[in-house]
Structures are given as structure tokens and as C-alpha cells.
Amino acid sequence: MNIFDNYLQKINKLILDNKKSLNLKNLDNLKNINLEVPPEQFNFDLSTNISLVLSKPNKIDSNDLANKIKELFIKFIIHFEKVEVAGPGFINIKLSKEGILSNIKDIFNNRNFYGAKKSNKTFNIEFVSANPTGPMHVGHCRGAIYGDVLSNLLSFNGNKVVKEYYINDYGNQIENFVESVYRRIREIKYNEKFIAKENLYPGDYIREIANNILKQNKNIAVNNFKDSFKELKQLSLKESMALIKNDLKLLGITHDIFSSETDLINKDLVSKAVKCLKKDNYVEEGFLTPPKGELSKDWKKIKRLIFKSTLFGDDMDRALQKNDGSWTYFANDVAYHMDKINRKFNNLINILGADHTGYIKRITAAVLALSKKKVNLNCKVCQLVKLYKDGKPFKMSKRAGDFISAQDLLNEVDKDSLRFMMLNRSNDVELDFDFDKVKEKTKDNPVFYVQYAYARINSIVRALNINLNDKILIAPDKFNPNIYEEKILRKIFEWPKIIESASFKYEPHKIPYYLYELSTLFHSYWSKGNEDNKFKFIKNGKVERDETLAFVFLIAIVIKNGMNILGVSLPEKM
RNA sequence: GCGCCUGUAGCUCAACUGGAUAGAGCGCUUGGCUACGGACCAGGAGGUUCUGGGUUCAAAUCCUAGCAGGCGCACCA
Structure with a gap:
């Protein structure tokens, strides 16, 4: 438990125990009470x-009430040493040395789990799910890293998390992809010119896939596309998924499960899912409303099965069948989500690219309908990534033809920097990715800055020949933190709050921001030693004050936990 | 036209499920360090939080009407 939860519980109990003397009759909004870090200038914990x-619903003056509560705090909560009423009625609290030390002890005891918001739910996070028609590109990277770190974060809290990839290995795009491979094979085998007609994939990697397939299947028949299709599809998918898995590996990402769309169809799960919706009267046979504006040539008024997603907040009902009666992509996806529901997760999360925003309402509706509103699907959208190099928008088209691949990125910057920078923004905001900045070894590069703090800590450990895994426990009468240490400590205490809010809103970007701030406090304190000898950490090969070491160790614990969640490495030397 | 996201310092962005004097980095500016305990540290200037209304003890945050930008509005995947 973190110190905020811990003391808040005590406060709540204290208020309930004393509600008569405080003249409190209405305690309905007790849950709105919070315990926070006060603004820095107040110098409280x-x-x-x-x-x-509480003052408003009980019709009491806020300041009067605050002063009464203040007296109770001082009298009954042992760790509260100094209490002050400030501003419109805030109560600021300073902890006693004993209180601080007991919390420090807890951190050392929890160590690798310090900050975790304990929870034991089951999560399924579907992310990346890039079409298996080629390697990953930049846009996939952001979602990939976001999903991976979100998984780490939720696991850190003790939840059971399954990371899943949905392979869209069915439909027209796959056929086009396989045909592209087919034509490339013919090009290699029979010297037949590859004509980049519409819908085919022109990228160089198709040629590589064709080569790989030929190498392993010298006698593969490519005389007729229809005849070769089944075998070629399987071989091509294997190749493209290998490309994608390799990209993921380079990013430091592993999925637990790869689910195949074709599998769902073969198992007839789609009709089962539709039947399930039908049973609850969420499906009707009817006509789609024609699209607004000019009718396109393809528009046909045909009777088909339609999911009444508007019952769950969608803008319009959605087709489950195409003109020819076959299932739509959406219908398959409904089946896929029914499968996830049947696998008993409390929470489903889908990480999507910005171009899929319009899809959220219908699939969320489907999950509500299928689960009788028991399972919640949360879709998180990652906005676009814009690349910059030399101050200009960066466009590169090497092997891919028309997009920048994950590999292109990783040729320029290392995995750690890429991960950190991709997370250093809220997922809701477009992200400018500046190559030059990421490669710098200066303060401008936040990855470096945080890693450097950790490396500095390790230089102390080396100089003193001590172990970073030791606990530094101090007796209260010998505990005299200076102003810099107090600031650091408050930041350290804040860590569980960061985890809590990052987890609650699925916003891991709060972590890199926090780590940067913590690192700033460390570097700043470190530099004090250059200005004033009395702040030097090490003098004559020794540490004079245990406090110094304790704070340095605490910082190391938090940076390590944070970077572990981000999946970014921490070199001991730089 | 409809839906989703965004709008905060010159620029790029934070702001803990409504909190106190809205914070960082870059850039600008002043100073310190010349070091492997290096690649930094300290200070300063810089704000009508897109606009108007509303709710609240308290609004960047919630509601509402607009404005601007991005993405999406298929029987595609």
C-alpha cells in the first residue's frame, strides 16, 4: 500500500469516529476526499x-472545520507532526521522522514492487495486429510500444495480462498480397515481368518473400494462380508473419497469443456469434441506410443481416453480410471478440491506429451485446507519428515503396530511445519524432537524461564498493534530511500515485514524464556538491551521512521499476 | 453534413478521475562547472489555458453553443 492510501484510510476512519464532535451529518461524498502532494512552495509532505x-453538504464554514480536523490529526495520527490549514481550506501535513523512516523502510522492503497498485483482474490487450502483408511501419510501432508498456504496467500491478495479436489473414488484401508473391515468383522463375497493377503490392520485400519461398520449395507450381493459391497463401503468410515477428522482437515486444481470422471462419465461429446476437434480438434482416450524398455505383439495396449497434450508442446499424451474402470483416471481428469473451477476461483492451477511430463504437457495441453488458471493451487510439530529421519532415522510401518501416526507424535509433520517445506523449496527441534529438547525448534527450542519472548512481556504488540491493536503514535520532533530500523524498513518495493514475486511465506516458522529473532532482542535488563541498556525496572515499546513500538508493529503485515498465534498459556505465 | 481526437508560454508538450500562485523541455537571456563525480547546474524574461455562456467554495479540466486543425465516415480490411 502506498502512503497516500495508507494515511487516507486513517483519515477516513478518524472522521467517521468523530463525526459527532465535528457536527458532520452528511458524509455522502467521503469518497471525493483525496490526499495529494501539495505544491512545492508549501514545503509539506x-x-x-x-x-x-465536507463543509458544503454539512453547511459548516470550511476553515472552521479544517481547524477542528487539524486538532484531531495532531492528536490521533501519530506520523502527522505538523499540520496547517492553508488557502480556502486545504490541510497540509508534514510527517514526523518516524513516519518518514517507516515509509522508507516499506520502500526498501517492497523494492521491485514499490509503486504497484495491487489488483488481480484479467486483461486481454490486443495490439499491433498489423495486416500480414508486409513488415511493420512507423504507425504500428507507436501502438506496439504503447500496448506493450500498458501490459507491463498492468502486470506490474499484479493483474493477469494476455498480449494478443489478431492476424487478418483473410479477405481481399490477403488475396492481393498472395497474388503479388505469385507474380514475383513467376518473375524469378520465368523471367516474366512484374506488372504493378492496381491493388498489388509493389514493395521490394515481396521479392524477398518470393525468393525465400522458392528457396525452400524449389518445385512449387505457379502455373495458375487459383490452383496455387491455397499453398502459396500459407507460405506467404508464414513469411510475412516472420517479418512482423522479427520487427516486434527488435522492438522488444513479444505477444502471448496470435489469433487467426481464417481459423475463426473455419471453426464456424462467425455464424455462432451471429446466432448469439440474434437470440437477444440484436440482429435483423433489413436494408442499410444509403450513404449520405451522391450514391456510388456500387450501392445496392439488398436485404441482409444487420447488427443493431445503435442500441448501444453507435451512429448507425452495421452490416454483417456483404452483397454476395458472405460475412463482412466486422462480422468476423464480432466472432473474434466473442471468442475473447468466452476466454473469460474481465477487461478487453484494443489498441488502434488513428485511422480506425470510426470502428470503435460498433465493436464496443458488439462486445456489450455479446456479453450482456458484463464485459467492457476499451479501445485506445494512438494518433499519428510525424518524423523529423534536420528540422524537416522526414520521408524515406527504401525497400517498402511507400512507407517508412520499423526497420528504417531502428536503423537510425536504438530500441531504448525509440520506446522512450514513443511513450513520451499522451496517446491522444500527434507525436513529433525527431531523429536528431533522440540521438543526442545531452539533456535534450530525455532517455539519456534518465539513464545518465542511473549511471551516476552506479558510479557511486562502484566508488564505495557497495551493493545497490542493500537496505539503508537509519535511526530516527540520526535522520536529518536536508532540503534537497526532502524534495527527492516527496517525489519518491509520489511514485505510486503516478502508477495509479497511469494504470487507471491507461496512460503510460505519465511514467517517462515522472522519471525525467525525478532525474532532474537527482542531477540537481548531485551538482550541489560542485558548488558546495558540504553537499558532496563522497568525501575521502566515504559517505558521511547515511541519508545521502538512502536517497540515492531510493531513486535507483524507482528509476529501475519505471524503466522496467517502459522496457528501456539501464546501463550501469555510459 | 456526422462521429472521434486535439487546441495551454515563440516552439513541442505536462498538469495526479474539479484544487492552492497553470508546470517542464527547447529557443531567448544572465551566471557557475573545465570536470571520468564529464556529457551538467542555478537564475531571468515569457500565459486572456481558442472564443462566448453555464455549473461549483474551486474550472485548462465538467455542461453548452461556436471557431480552428487532424483522423475517420464502404458491402474495404
């Missing part, structure tokens, strides 16, 4: 809005 929240 904790701050609560309790009086502001």
Missing part, C-alpha cells in the same frame, strides 16, 4: 481537501 469537500 501531504495535503488533503477533506474540509472543502
Whole structure:
């Protein structure tokens, strides 16, 4: 448990025990009470809005109430040493040395789990799910890293998380892809010119796939596309998935499960899913409303099965069947999500690219319908990535033809920097990715800055020949933190809050921001030694004050936990 | 036209499920360090949080009407 939860619980109990003397009759909004880090200038450890929240419904003056609560705090909560009412009725609290030390002890005891918000739900996170028609590109990278780190974060809290990849190995795009491979094979085998007609994939990697297939299947028949299709599809998919898995590996990402769309269809799960929806009257046979504006030539008014997604907040009902009666992509996806529901997850999360925003309502609706509103699907969207190099938008088209591949990126920057920078923004915001910045070994590069703090800590450990895994426990009478250490400590105490809010809103970007701030405090303290000898960490090969070492170790613990979640490495030397 | 996302310092962005004097980095500016305990540190200037209304003790945050930008609006995948 973190210190905020811990003390908040004590505060709540104290208020309930004393509600008569405080003249509190209405405690409905007790849950709105929070315990936070006060703004820095106040120089306190904790701050609560309790009086502001309770005064109104009980028709008491906020300041009067705050002062009464203040007295209770001092009297009954042993770790609260100094309590002050400030502003409109906030109560600021400074912890006693004993209180601080007991919390420090907890951190050392929890160590690799310090900050975790304990939870034991089951999550399924579907991410990347790039079409298996070629290697990953930049846009996939962002979602891939976001999904991976979100999984790490939720696992860190103790949840069971399954990372899943949905292979869209069915439909027209796959046929076009396989045909492209087919033609490339003929090109190699019979010297037949590859004509890049519409819908075919022109990229060089198709040629490589063709080569690989030929190498292993010298006698493969490519006389007639229809006849070769089945075998070639299987071989081509194997190749393209190998490309994708390799890209993922380079990014440091592994999925637990790869689910195949073709599999779902073969198992007839689609008709089962539709039947399930039908049973609850969510499916009707009818006509789609024609698209607004000018009718396209393809538009046909045909009776078909339609999912009534508007019942669950969608803008329009969605077709489950195409003109020819076959299932739509959406219908297959409904089946896929039914499969996930049947695998008993509390929470489903889909990570999508910005271009799939319009799809969210219908699939969320489907999950609600299939699960009788028991399972919640949460779709998170990653906005576009814009690349910059030399201050200009960066466009590169090497092997791919028309897109920048993950490999192109990784040729320029290392995995750690890529991961950190991709996370250093809220997923809802477009991300400018500047190659030059990421490669710098300066403060401009936040990855470096955080890693450097950790490396500096390790230089101390080396100089003193001590072990970073030791606990530094200090007796209260010998504990005299200076102002820099107090600041650091408050930041360290804040860590569980960061984890909590990052987990709650699925916003892992809060972690890199926090780590940067923590690193700033460290570098700043470190530099004090250059200005004033009394702040030097090491003098004559020794540490004079245990506090120094304790704070340095605490910082190391938090940076390590944070970077582990981000999946970014921490060199001990740089 | 409809839906989703975004709008905060010159630029790129934070702001802990409504909190106190809205914070960082870059850029600008002033100073310190000349070091492997290196690749940094400290200070300064810089704000009508897109606009108008509303809710609240308290609004960048919630509601509402607009404005601007991005993405999407198939029987594709």
C-alpha cells in the first residue's frame, strides 16, 4: 500500500469516529476526499481537501472545520507532526521522522514492487495486429510500444495480462498480397515481368518473400494462380508473419497469443456469434441506410443481416453480410471478440491506429451485446507519428515503396530511445519524432537524461564498493534530511500515485514524464556538491551521512521499476 | 453534413478521475562547472489555458453553443 492510501484510510476512519464532535451529518461524498502532494512552495509532505469537500453538504464554514480536523490529526495520527490549514481550506501535513523512516523502510522492503497498485483482474490487450502483408511501419510501432508498456504496467500491478495479436489473414488484401508473391515468383522463375497493377503490392520485400519461398520449395507450381493459391497463401503468410515477428522482437515486444481470422471462419465461429446476437434480438434482416450524398455505383439495396449497434450508442446499424451474402470483416471481428469473451477476461483492451477511430463504437457495441453488458471493451487510439530529421519532415522510401518501416526507424535509433520517445506523449496527441534529438547525448534527450542519472548512481556504488540491493536503514535520532533530500523524498513518495493514475486511465506516458522529473532532482542535488563541498556525496572515499546513500538508493529503485515498465534498459556505465 | 481526437508560454508538450500562485523541455537571456563525480547546474524574461455562456467554495479540466486543425465516415480490411 502506498502512503497516500495508507494515511487516507486513517483519515477516513478518524472522521467517521468523530463525526459527532465535528457536527458532520452528511458524509455522502467521503469518497471525493483525496490526499495529494501539495505544491512545492508549501514545503509539506501531504495535503488533503477533506474540509472543502465536507463543509458544503454539512453547511459548516470550511476553515472552521479544517481547524477542528487539524486538532484531531495532531492528536490521533501519530506520523502527522505538523499540520496547517492553508488557502480556502486545504490541510497540509508534514510527517514526523518516524513516519518518514517507516515509509522508507516499506520502500526498501517492497523494492521491485514499490509503486504497484495491487489488483488481480484479467486483461486481454490486443495490439499491433498489423495486416500480414508486409513488415511493420512507423504507425504500428507507436501502438506496439504503447500496448506493450500498458501490459507491463498492468502486470506490474499484479493483474493477469494476455498480449494478443489478431492476424487478418483473410479477405481481399490477403488475396492481393498472395497474388503479388505469385507474380514475383513467376518473375524469378520465368523471367516474366512484374506488372504493378492496381491493388498489388509493389514493395521490394515481396521479392524477398518470393525468393525465400522458392528457396525452400524449389518445385512449387505457379502455373495458375487459383490452383496455387491455397499453398502459396500459407507460405506467404508464414513469411510475412516472420517479418512482423522479427520487427516486434527488435522492438522488444513479444505477444502471448496470435489469433487467426481464417481459423475463426473455419471453426464456424462467425455464424455462432451471429446466432448469439440474434437470440437477444440484436440482429435483423433489413436494408442499410444509403450513404449520405451522391450514391456510388456500387450501392445496392439488398436485404441482409444487420447488427443493431445503435442500441448501444453507435451512429448507425452495421452490416454483417456483404452483397454476395458472405460475412463482412466486422462480422468476423464480432466472432473474434466473442471468442475473447468466452476466454473469460474481465477487461478487453484494443489498441488502434488513428485511422480506425470510426470502428470503435460498433465493436464496443458488439462486445456489450455479446456479453450482456458484463464485459467492457476499451479501445485506445494512438494518433499519428510525424518524423523529423534536420528540422524537416522526414520521408524515406527504401525497400517498402511507400512507407517508412520499423526497420528504417531502428536503423537510425536504438530500441531504448525509440520506446522512450514513443511513450513520451499522451496517446491522444500527434507525436513529433525527431531523429536528431533522440540521438543526442545531452539533456535534450530525455532517455539519456534518465539513464545518465542511473549511471551516476552506479558510479557511486562502484566508488564505495557497495551493493545497490542493500537496505539503508537509519535511526530516527540520526535522520536529518536536508532540503534537497526532502524534495527527492516527496517525489519518491509520489511514485505510486503516478502508477495509479497511469494504470487507471491507461496512460503510460505519465511514467517517462515522472522519471525525467525525478532525474532532474537527482542531477540537481548531485551538482550541489560542485558548488558546495558540504553537499558532496563522497568525501575521502566515504559517505558521511547515511541519508545521502538512502536517497540515492531510493531513486535507483524507482528509476529501475519505471524503466522496467517502459522496457528501456539501464546501463550501469555510459 | 456526422462521429472521434486535439487546441495551454515563440516552439513541442505536462498538469495526479474539479484544487492552492497553470508546470517542464527547447529557443531567448544572465551566471557557475573545465570536470571520468564529464556529457551538467542555478537564475531571468515569457500565459486572456481558442472564443462566448453555464455549473461549483474551486474550472485548462465538467455542461453548452461556436471557431480552428487532424483522423475517420464502404458491402474495404
